[in-house]
Each structure stands twice: as structure tokens, then as C-alpha cells.
Amino acid sequence: MTEPALKIGDLARLSGVKVVTIRYYETIGLLPEPRRNVNGYRSYDRAALERLQFIRRCRDLGFSLDQIRDLLSLASETERSCAEIDILTARHLDEVEKKILKLQALARELRRINALCQGDATISNCRIVEAIAGEQFGAP
Amino acid sequence: MTEPALKIGDLARLSGVKVVTIRYYETIGLLPEPRRNVNGYRSYDRAALERLQFIRRCRDLGFSLDQIRDLLSLASETERSCAEIDILTARHLDEVEKKILKLQALARELRRINALCQGDATISNCRIVEAIAGEQFGAP
């Protein structure tokens, strides 16, 4: 079975990651430098596609590129316990849940402020402006 | 009644915005250039403090600095209808709610993945790694 030999555009289509972003991942060392064709074009194999798809999926899950670096290096040590992976994902879930709580508090506050508007007011007696100017909202 | 004449550190303490951030707001034109003392120190009055507190509160509510620029300029036109302010805040609430939905979907997915872990596995048969590598999750 011969390798497919993908160009960067193919890789982009198959992974859903933009061409420029693939090159960016290469410059920061998240993707290894691929072979080059005689014309200088990058030439990728299936392994590169899989790595990129893994990265893409991690991004969709909200992991940072640094976290992904860790996940990738862990995932390559096939003999190790998967406990560390578990810890990373659990911690990330925790962060996401905290972020949700913060945004929900924020949405409540915005709804409250918005409900103050009587619609026919001028700025000078706008209750929204008053509400924003006059109160202290719990900081992060 | 004489004006208080605050130094930048006082302004920082009273507003909860860091000194460097206040200077940053000045360079991007969000805060006007203040008077200077003979020693070159910035000297602020009550109006500057109020403007900064308004900005701070908007940031707490998740508005971008550009949105805040708009809010500030609207808020200064006291004769206008407050409808535009209302629209801006409503639109922002909308964005926040969308972000919450996205994060909730993400948290569900992370919980699902995390539940797959059997705890005693090695990386090579880690169901989390499989789950991340093998599936397509709805992109934004």
C-alpha cells in the first residue's frame, strides 16, 4: 500500500484546519517539518493527517496549544498509564465549568440591566447607563 | 469645593484598574490625556474617575474596548434616545448566551470522554485518547 502524499491544501481540506494555521503549527513545533517535493511543496503522509486531526479535535474541545502539546506527548508514550491524560481532561473540564458559571452570572446581570430600559427615554435619564455607571459588579 | 486631583495610583486604587492599564487606555484613546503636574505626573479629576469606573464596569460585563468606546460616545450624547444603548447591550447579551451554549456542549462532551476512563489502562488502550482521536465533534 502506497502512502497518499498529501499537499498542504489536501491536509487542510481533510482536517478542517486552514493552510496558514498548519504552517503556523509547524513554526511553533506542534507539527513536525514534513518532507518537501522537488518544487518545495510540503508533502504529508497519513500520520501527519492523524496528528493534525487529533489537534483539531482538541482545539474543538477547548484545549490550549500548550495543553495539546502535553496531550500529544503523553499519547505517544503508549506504555504509560492513562491517568495523566485523565487528569488533564478533568482539569480542563473544571475550567470550562468555571467559565460557564462566570458567563451565566454575567448574562443574568445583562438581562437585569436590559430589563430596566423603558424604551422611550433619552440618554440623560437612561436607566441602563445609570446601571452600568452606578454599580459595582462582582469582579472575577 | 475643590477638585481632588488624583495621581494615577489613586485612580487605580479607586477604580480597580491597574496603573499600566490606565496608561494603556490613554494610549489607545479610551481615556483623554490628563493634565500633568510640574513633575510630569498625571493628574486626574473626578470626571476621569467616573469615566474609568464606567469602563471598568463595562469590562466586567464582558464588553470589548471597541464596544465600550461606542457606549461612551453614546452615553455622552444626552439628548439622544437610549434605544441604541439598549440594542448594544441586547446584542452583547445574545453573544454571551451563545458562548454559554457552546461551552455547555463542550462540557458535556468532556464529561462523556472522561467517563470512558477505566483508570487502570495504559495509553495504548486509553479510551480517552481514542475518543479524542477518533471522532468528529461539531465545529463552531
Add this chain to the structure above:
DNA sequence: GTAATGTCTATAGTCACTATAGGGTCAAGG
């Protein structure tokens, strides 16, 4: 043949700060 598309490199811009370097000013204590 030519036009459209794809690829290459290098550099700068985005947002909202944060950090660093290197210096000047001022009040209190010894």
C-alpha cells in the same frame, strides 16, 4: 497561451493587556 488556483517565504497586525528595562520624584527615618 493564459488565467485561475495553489504554494512558498517573510513580516506585521489583532486584542487586551503584561512584563521588562532604565530612569526620575518624593516622603519618612536615621
Add this chain to the structure above:
DNA sequence: CCTTGACCCTATAGTGACTATAGACATTAC
């Protein structure tokens, strides 16, 4: 008077995760 420490000043570079731009070469479709 001197020093210590807290405060202030400017200018520049770095952060994360890209995105945009410019200018050049290669390949593909008609």
C-alpha cells in the same frame, strides 16, 4: 544629608492563536 522605599515616567517587547498582506513561483484547467 543620605538612604530607603514607594511611587511615577517612557519605550519596547511579549502573550495566544491565529489572520492578513505582499510578492514570487508552480501547477492545473480551459
